Amino acid sequence: MTTTTTRAAKKAVPESRYVPEDGLLLDVEDLHVEFHTADGIAKAINGVSFQLRQGETLAILGESGSGKSVTAQAIMGILDMPPAVIPEGKIRYCGQDLLTMDPEVRRKTRGPEISMIFQDALSSLNPVFPVGWQIAEMFRQHRELNKSDAMNEAVRLMERVQIPAARERVKAYPHQFSGGMRQRIMIAMAIALDPAVLIADEPTTALDVTVQAQIMALLEELQEERKMGLILITHDLGVVADVADRIAVMYAGRLVETADILPLYASPAHPYTRGLLESIPRLDQKGQTLAAIGGLPPNLMRIPQGCAFNPRCRMAQDICRQDRPELREIVSGRFSACHFAEEVIDA
Amino acid sequence: MPEVILEAKDLVKHYPIKTGIMRRTTGHVKAVDGVSFELHKGETLGIVGESGCGKSTLGRLIMRLEEPTAGEVVFEGLEMQKASTGDMRKLRRDIQIVFQDPYTSLNPRMTVGDIIGEPFEIHSEVVPKGGRRQRVQELLDLVGLNPEHINRYPHQFSGGQRQRIGIARGIALNPKVLVCDEPVSALDVSVQAQVVNLMEKLQDELGLAYIFIAHDLSVVRHISDRVGVMYLGKMAELGTEDEVYEHPTHPYTQALLSAVPVPDPTLRGKREQIVLVGDVPSPANPPKGCRFHTRCWKAQEKCKVEEPQLIDRPDGQGAHRSACHFAELRTIVETVDVTQVEPDDRFAGTDVRDPSDAEAAADVPAPESVNEHVAQDRNLPGDATTMVQNDEGAPDRREI
């Protein structure tokens, strides 16, 4: 469905967006984020690099505390600074570094260029304003639409994200919607200004599976229709398998493996990824023996020397306790941060 | 099949809805609305269903933490609702519970030894006073924790370790039935596998029967012998793991199974997807006839007026219980039998001991604020049970 038929909607398409020819929307390079707290410095992100192209879905996968949300917040520019500090790194959006950009200019990218969906829709929506009003307000502020045009756009958008009886419900408040409906409204707000990059941080983690399926289907459709670059943050290897083109596996604030989705599941190139795949029960298997990765992710104030995964790794050798493995290309398009990646990939 | 150890007969729990300043009862939330099943000795019965369908309420009814509005629970032939005080004492020993949230279900001011040993205060006959410390250490060892950590506090343990503590406490009185309400839902996958494996080992060694309540259909398939699927306070389908996962006949079960993502990108687009429309109706006002008819693609006139009974219905290979007038096999999950496949032990292991560097967790100071926060949430037990909040907070925080 396109919305370009009305006068109001014509304005809703950004006048000009410079997208480089190779479609490279986002280029994160050697990003570091620290939290300076009373207990010490937590090194949440320790040199993360990745790229996102137009129409691509990149999944960032990791267990809780691995740094997924902090990465997303750094890109969005919504980290609390302090306690957060970004000592190093670049986040280029269509070639321009967001981190060195004038804060006022950067603020204006939020919404029309890069936007985000959060896990907890209830606390991200404003409880005291009707949802329709909240959506319409974005059109009024960014697109200078008048009140009734903005409201019409809001209704159209609510219909687009499949809110039944949208016109009657524009005046309803967030708490009057179910969890799934609220997540749809969040999505409507996130795509309202037709962003080039959409970051979805655990968009379905709080939802039931049948609702999750609806929401993921909607996100896929919208991405297809608008050719957005989508960063899907999740801990769920099942959800990733269903939607992502590429995947980046995060551990203790670093990417330990990145690859296209098919080869990664077929032959992981990092012991952590491999262990994760061994440890999930599968709906379509019976008689499965589950194996677990021993131990816990490290405390980010004391990340082990060498490879951060070494205390839990069954393949660890002396070198792993001394030298930190860099993320390197193992075979074309496949990167792993393990000294023994070649052995793992063949295992 | 082994003998039946516990039976739920038409259990009902309605909560009054009070409105206005007069707090008049204006309706009822039909949290559990006529649920029957039997649990066999030493087996795992999984209970699945979406948020709010009544799983936790059912668990509390079985534990007798709440009185049913109607129906009864029969344990080893004894009707709980009619049990004498003496019988009730024994019943409370024989049925124990483990809760979901390892962060809030343990009293932060008690040592692990006191937490695990607390049930002995009430049931002092189980272990004489002098032997308690030793018994607690045995229990720690049994759940794969270091017995020397008996004097530590909950905050010195990780989430997975705390869940082990909860399990140790649950099995302290040698129960016959352990009700587990979302015991691994709050854990990361790599840790979840450790705890699931531990639970399976304990079951083998102690001959425990589990009622394993969870919303994750993959975990439930892995651990369960039999499975019940709940929808809006009722059981939609009940059968063996094979029957429910490979021969589902109820449209709701089929939709649920089709919505579960499988970690295999080669299946993308190849699996059947049944996308349900709309939301689950309110349990205060469930649809008449079949409760699923407002969302069911097979619904007929009959479904709106006549409630389908949970009875044996043909499933393509035999028959099992399904509450659908038009029950019929639809294969959703193409199952692969991997019984012979061993996990690659170069990357992960099946050892159930907690292999983590306990010191690493222990040296994390507990922020005082966290302690205070947890303490306020607590509702300390007079019995060998601890009430905790569910992840949504509200539904599970209420008086015992």
Ligand SMILES: Nc1ncnc2c1ncn2[C@@H]1O[C@H](COP(=O)(O)OP(=O)(O)OP(=O)(O)O)[C@@H](O)[C@H]1O
């Ligand atoms: N004490 C209570 N008073 C009023 N309503 C209640 C009470 N306890 C539960 N309910 C309601 O009963 C229904 C079933 O709740 P229950 O907690 O058993 O669901 P559940 O299946 O465990 O859900 P979840 O997966 O979210 O834990 C819900 O609608 C809930 O809000």
Ligand SMILES: Nc1ncnc2c1ncn2[C@@H]1O[C@H](COP(=O)(O)OP(=O)(O)O)[C@@H](O)[C@H]1O
């Ligand atoms: N405001 C903050 N102050 C201190 N530490 C923080 C803050 N926000 C996040 N962290 C820490 O950064 C790490 C990564 O967090 P996060 O990105 O939220 O993980 P996840 O991968 O679960 O999304 C965690 O150890 C977290 O505790």
Ligand code: SF4
């Ligand atoms: S570098 Fe060493 S410790 Fe790290 S993942 Fe590879 S084998 Fe394991």
Ligand code: SF4
């Ligand atoms: S009884 Fe009717 S409405 Fe209910 S599940 Fe069966 S077909 Fe659907």
Ligand SMILES: [Mg+2]
């Ligand atoms: Mg997060």
Ligand SMILES: [Mg+2]
């Ligand atoms: Mg519950």
